[in-house]
Amino acid sequence: MNDTPILHVDNLVTAFDTEQGLIRAVDGVSFDVRAGRTLGIVGESGCGKSVTALSIMRLLPKPHGHIEHGRIMFHDQDIATLPADRMHAIRGYGIAMIFQEPMTALNPVHKIDRQLGEVFELHFPEMDNARIREKSVALLKEVGISEARERMNAYPHQLSGGMRQRVMIAMALAGEPEILIADEPTTALDVTIQAQILDLMVKLQQKTGMAIIFITHALGVIAELCDDVLVMYAGTVAERAPVKTLFQHPRHPYTLGLLSAIPRLDNTPKTRLNTIRGMVPSLYELPDGCRFQNRCPYAMAGCSIAPPPLRQIDDNHWVSCYLYR
Amino acid sequence: MNKKSPSEPLLSVEHLKMHFPVLGGIFRHQVGKVYAVDDVSLTISRGETVGLVGESGCGKTTVGRSILQLYQPTAGRVTFEGKDLTRLSRKEMRDLRRDMQMIFQDPFESLNSRHTIGNIVEEPFVIHGIGTADERQQKVKELLRRVGLSARARTRFPHEFSGGQRQRVGIARALALNPKLIICDEPVSALDVSIQSQILNLLLDLQQEMGLAYLFIAHDLAVVKHISDRIAVMYLGKIMEYADADTLYAHPAHPYTSALISAIPVPDPTCRRKAEILSGDVPSPIHPPSGCVFHTRCPYAVDQCKETIPELAAVAGGAGDNHQVACIRTGELRL
Known part of the structure; x- marks a missing residue:
């Protein structure tokens, strides 16, 4: 295992200007992400786990949210201060993200082939249409969508929740990212479908060697999937440990x-x-x-x-x- | 547990069916049916909790609402203390609603945002014309204290409260008229773990003190198992298995129950999943599969499963009527 972290977050502080004043939703969070490993971030609503992810993606809601302090080192670049155009090159190729509700993340008026094709066009401008289509179908198959060729012509509402999340995963993987951030990707799904998606993520990770940051409120999912865990509370890190240590010898009250x-x-x-x-x-x-x-x-x-x-x-x-x- | 007359159940549901019409075409005529609930029977005794568990679209919420006659069931009987609810007049039904209350998943949507907490909890007394204004205020204070809120909460509005506190308000309102049965529809699904356990404890305490019966509807089998005496597992409008909470977990007899249990992530990294992952999605209740509705996803399905509709029957060598399963292959399967 390569021990150099691909992502190193150091004392991250993310603040929001609100009508009632400035709040620090993330206040001094540090962690490392290593290739091929899964870091779980667990905590209850409002603990700052999603804001941490959005800070890494530089997708904080403008103009209220901003990174106030800290470094987010992706290899040797500091994402926290990177100009917007250089950040474009990292999103998708370097770090990609999937969300809780794929219905809101997918465009309801476009078919799957167009939405998936768009991602390839963006990442690989030299690719022609036939090749894009071929790659798209292959990717849908890889994320476990049966009858992939037919599904290419479907609209998001014609797919089940589990299928939509598979499409989202396919879109995130199109740029072959080094890190996949998954923000509560199975929370809206039924348990049997959640089991399918978690299984898929493990298989894809074994195949591609990508790192996963898995954000959830469910400790069961953390135990099942993660190598390392960050427990967050009210914007700060309460505890950080390898998964077995955390569950067998939890220390923070x-x-x-x-x-x-x-x-x-x-x-x-x-x-x-x-x-x-x-x-x-x-x-x-x-x-x-x-x-x-x-x-x-x-x-x-x-x-x-x-x-x-x-x-x-x-x-x-x-x-x-x-x-x- | 204070079961006064174990012989006669408090509530009994017999062969309940609830089919909703699907409208289509230019004249909006009926082109199909949603088989939301299709022949469900269950009983609840005084002071008992029956859990109803299943994935989205399995009809568990519809069962709860049909019991309260919020929907007019397509077929079947719902009997509460010997009275057939489907034959009651509106007036009689209204009086009976004192005894049967409901709490919902999202306490924010079920509380009127323009009313103070005091008004919300007082409303059942007003509707049923109980007590003077002073007496009602006194009752409201007592109820709020009982669910763990301070009396000061009376003058505040729902948006000033967190999800857990709003659920407490919903519970206080449901308790107002001293009901015998509360239908809890996913009452803790929207809450954080630390708050979820507070609400579950509150429900357990209230049951002990007041002898309440609960129909506890949820998708999370671990939560349902924690609070229930008996559990019915639903899939596509039908009950697949019905058993004591412990029996269901220790000796599941239906392949669906077994898959549901193994799909739950266990909060222990040393026992990672023994892969029993169901393939595919839940079929549409508009076109439920023939025969056993689960056969399209069942790893043990044989040809006969596509034709024969399995009856819910006692598990051979099980606990008699206390353990029932709807599967033609019970007995041969080792789950």
């Missing part, structure tokens, strides 16, 4: 809380679940110090003074909590 709050199939039915009391603080009213303090069963006096730094407590295991010094 938030990770512990999340893991014990999920109903598991082997639980005794009708027993109370563990919960995390209260709720996520609003980004407008963040407490001083640790952002998890109001919900944390281990909160101490020092927690409200300054935010805990992310410390390494074991091989590749990082935690931001004063319980571990």
Whole structure:
């Protein structure tokens, strides 16, 4: 395994100007992505996981969102400060992204062949139409679409949710990216279809060697798919570890809380679940110090003074909590 | 559990069918039918939770709504405490709705955004003409406290609350008239994990205290299994399997149940998927497959499955009527 990261995010701060003031949806996030590996980013709504992805893609909503601080090194280029035209060359070839709801990401008035063809035209201007069509059909087959030739003439609404997500994956793979960012790609799908899509992603990764950043709120999906995990809470990194370490030796009280709050199939039915009391603080009213303090069963006096730094407590295991010094 | 009379179920649904017309052509005449619910039977006892689980379009929500007579069922009977709901007048039905309430997936859409939380929770009392204004306010305070909200919430509006809090408001409103049965339609699907567990605990506590019965409709088998006594697994308008929560998980008898269980990602990286991945998509309920509706995706389907419609019947060597399955190959399959 090549140990040099292809993507190195260092102290990323992404801010939004809103009517109620400036908020930092991502506040000091760092991680590495390596070829052939899958990094899972997990957290609840509003934790900043999607904003992290949009920052990497430089697709933050204009004019309110901007990268305030930090570096996003893709090989030796800093995406955070790259001019827009040079970013164009990275999107699709270097880093591609798929979204939760493929219906909104696909154009409803164009057939699949045109939408997929467009991606090839963009990435490979020298390709002629016959070749584009051939490549498109091959790609649809590769993502597991049966009767690919017929499906080329379908409109997005004629496809099921699972099929649409397969088309999205095909479009993302057209430029043969080194990194695929998948933002909750299976959340809108039924479990049996989710199983198909996850299986597809694993197979495609084995074949192409691309890296995957998989964003989800579902810890089950993380356990199944990822090599490394980043647990985010209210815009910050709570814990970062290889997947087995995270599930077997979770250290941050938030990770512990999340893991014990999920109903598991082997639980005794009708027993109370563990919960995390209260709720996520609003980004407008963040407490001083640790952002998890109001919900944390281990909160101490020092927690409200300054935010805990992310410390390494074991091989590749990082935690931001004063319980571990 | 406080089951007062285990012999007579609180609610019984017999051979319920709900077919919606599909309109087409220039004269908008009926060109087909959506077989949303096709011959579903189940019973719920006092203080019991029955889970209804299945993927989108399987008809689970339609079952819930047909029970409350929000739809006029095409065929079948719904009996609540011995009364056949399909034959009641509107007035009689309205009175009965006190006993049967519903909570929804998206508490934001089901709460009127222009009303204060106080008004929303008070409304059931107003509709049924219960109590004076002061008494009603007192009740509202009690209900809010019961679901874990402060009395100050009364003067605030739904948008000021998070998803979990709004679901609590929805639950408070459903509890207002002391119902015997609550139909919970995907009540925690839109919530984050940490909030989901709070709401599930609240539902369990309320059941213990008030002897409520729940029909718990959801697509997440892990959630359904956690809260239910018995579970019905639906696929394309039909019940495929019906069993105690533990039995269903430990000894699934239907290939669909087994696939559903193995498709759930387990939050443990040391036991990664034993690949039992169903191919294809759920067929359209407008043209359900012949014979067993699951045969197009079933890894064990034989030719006969295309012709014979399997009846829901007790699993041989199982727990009698407490474990039923609709599959002609039960017995020969080792799932």
